[in-house]
Amino acid sequence: MKRLLLFLIVPTLALAQGPYRVAVNQPARYAVQLDGTSQYLSKSSPSSMDLNGSEILSNTTWEVNTTGWTLAAKATRTSDQAHGGSYSIADTGGTLETTWIYQTLSPTISGYKVTAEAWCYVVSAAGGRPRLVLLDAGSVTLAQAYADTSKKNQWQKVVINYNAAVGNAIKYFELDFSATSGLCYWDDPSLTQAYDALLLARVKRSGTTTYRDLLRVRAGTLNYKLGTGTTGENLFVCYMHDGTTALASNYSAGFPYDGQWHLWAGQIVRTGTTGGVSYFDGKAGTAVNLSTLGKLSGADGLLIGENSAGILLDATVGELLVIRFDALPSDIASWIAYASTQRFIPDPPAGGTVVLKLLGKENSFRDQSGTQGILTNNGNAQTTRY
Numbered sequence: 001m002k003r004l005l006l007f008l009i010v011p012t013l014a015l016a017q018g019p020y021r022v023a024v025n026q027p028a029r030y031a032v033q034l035d036g037t038s039q040y041l042s043k044s045s046p047s048s049m050d051l052n053g054s055e056i057l058s059n060t061t062w063e064v065n066t067t068g069w070t071l072a073a074k075a076t077r078t079s080d081q082a083h084g085g086s087y088s089i090a091d092t093g094g095t096l097e098t099t100w101i102y103q104t105l106s107p108t109i110s111g112y113k114v115t116a117e118a119w120c121y122v123v124s125a126a127g128g129r130p131r132l133v134l135l136d137a138g139s140v141t142l143a144q145a146y147a148d149t150s151k152k153n154q155w156q157k158v159v160i161n162y163n164a165a166v167g168n169a170i171k172y173f174e175l176d177f178s179a180t181s182g183l184c185y186w187d188d189p190s191l192t193q194a195y196d197a198l199l200l201a202r203v204k205r206s207g208t209t210t211y212r213d214l215l216r217v218r219a220g221t222l223n224y225k226l227g228t229g230t231t232g233e234n235l236f237v238c239y240m241h242d243g244t245t246a247l248a249s250n251y252s253a254g255f256p257y258d259g260q261w262h263l264w265a266g267q268i269v270r271t272g273t274t275g276g277v278s279y280f281d282g283k284a285g286t287a288v289n290l291s292t293l294g295k296l297s298g299a300d301g302l303l304i305g306e307n308s309a310g311i312l313l314d315a316t317v318g319e320l321l322v323i324r325f326d327a328l329p330s331d332i333a334s335w336i337a338y339a340s341t342q343r344f345i346p347d348p349p350a351g352g353t354v355v356l357k358l359l360g361k362e363n364s365f366r367d368q369s370g371t372q373g374i375l376t377n378n379g380n381a382q383t384t385r386y
């Protein structure tokens with residue numbers, strides 16, 4: 001009789017829960033416990049965490065020649081200055097037609113988002129500014145960005161993030177310097193795809209509130225912190241770094257170090273002005289502008305729970321995912337809210353490609369190539385099943 005009752009009760013309970021659980025604070029199935037003193041996970045050469053595609057431009061160093069580029073009369077290859085290597089291109093101010101340096105893109109670039117950038121060294125500028133510009137086949141300006149002429153005699157990065165999926169095709173990548181007079185140098189131009197990205201982590205933490213890095217990809221490209229040590233110790237920060245500029249997207253309502261499981265998410269969209277958003281248990285923080293963020297590629301090492309300076313995280317880490325998209329779905333906030341109520345982080349939304357997946361069970365990760373690479377378990381961190 002007891003057995004019969006169980007048969008009756010168990011399915012009834014399951015049905016009562018419905019197809020979707022609505023509770024937050026769902027535990028991870030497995031999790032890695034990091035003690036904050038000796039334990040972290042690492043991999044020296046993740047096969048790919050790249051949130052940019054390969055370089056589209058040719059001959060981006062000008063170390064040997066200027067092949068592939070059209071230089072107007074006032075643009076000259078020189079070894080007087082260089083951002084990378086020994087050579088750059090000097091540009092003296094003048095009319096547009098006398099100062100441009102451009103590369104014609106073949107095929108034209110369309111159907112996805114791009115990051116365009118170049119390094120500029122301003123010596124002097126009167127009546128104008130050095131400019132990076134993307135043009136269509138009719139030489140109509142699609143997007144442009146200027147060097148800051150108040151920053152003299154130093155290299156600065158000029159960045160454009162442009163959505164060629166909804167805008168016109170890019171035909172020309174151009175640097176110029178319309179001014180009455182002046183001198184600047186250009187070096188290391190770049191044009192790459194700019195993937196959107198979504199980071200998700202199921203983590204619980206209690207006790208200390210000092211900020212610690214959850215995920216760091218060395219070479220300063222992608223950084224995911226728990227809290228911040230500067231303005232309150234209780235923030236969740238999705239912190240992105242392109243090697244030059246750091247931009248933080250804060251969820252500042254106060255992260256409770258309450259020993260409960262919480263789902264944290266951060267989105268990276270570089271086009272537009274509201275692309276950086278952090279989420280805590282499905283609730284969105286204030287959006288920030290990431291449009292000046294340059295390339296996020298260049299990963300040469302992966303750290304989970306360590307900041308590369310030996311500062312370690314004290315937390316229990318369940319799932320950790322980084323998903324990239326050609327374009328993040330517009331309804332991503334509702335998907336994150338849904339994910340925050342699930343026992344396991346659900347499959348990525350349509351169009352997403354998982355570039356990092358940490359499973360606490362295996363201390364392993366899966367990258368975008370589908371191969372699974374075992375992380376080095378420093379300090380013998382223990383895995384727990386919940």
Ligand SMILES: [Ca+2]
Binds near residue numbers: 060086087
């Ligand atoms: Ca160079």
